Amino acid sequence: MLLIVGCGTQQIDENGIRNAVTGVLTAQQKAWNEGNVEEFMAGYRRSEDLTFASEDTVSRGWEAVLKRYKTKYTPETMGQLNFSDLKITPLSPDAAYVIGTWALKREPDNPGGKFTLIFRKFEEGWKIVHDHTSSRVK
Template sequence: MKQILMILLLILLGSSFAFSQSEKQKIKIIDNIRSEMNKQVDAWNRGSIEGFMEGYWNSPELKFVSGENVTRGWQPTLNRYKKSYDSKAKMGVLTFSDLQIDVLSKDAAVVLGSWSLQRASDNPHGKFTLIFRKFKDGWKIVHDHTS
């Protein structure tokens, strides 16, 4: 009987340790994604679209969806941003809020959130869904759907 209790105790301790490690990994992933998004906000608010784009996967397979438009590829997405936000006044001050980060695996996550721009003439805002994947150089957005 003591052996059975000891075995059950070891199983319980082992599974709680595994859960603890899993939770720590999930928290680390969330922190890394938040950090990447904060870098994007900082770059945008400095007027650096190129810096903002460092948060995106530099690949022709990147997808950016906004309204009726689907832009495929990192370079076309950069070009689209530069055309739409060709001055610091048009860029305004970017804020992300209401972030909900769902970790799907050790190398994939989905982020739901809100964005807003504070500009002299208006304050556009909306929602976004981002799919992040982990690469050798960190977490990158591979799919962005912004409204």
């Protein structure tokens, strides 16, 4: 008996993935600019496995990341968020990573920096499962 096993490759809809991920980031930017941190957080996977690394800390879990944002930013200090220089790289039909630039326009400063995001596709859509954000040196 001869058994032949084929190793098929999964087709990746790169444009579809890029459009979906861009949609999540656009919705996050809009929510932030409206002062709605909870809606901004809808782009993240609501899970204890979510990780957010920034400065010298790693926050684990959706609630911890929400608390971090609410502690660090008040409605008065949120400013206007802009994402730019996005490079979205599909890894598989259900995973992608993004490298980009973030910038806040606000008084009295205009902080910004770089980020790397890992997205996964779930039943509820594309969600961020890991965020590593850095800030420009002041």
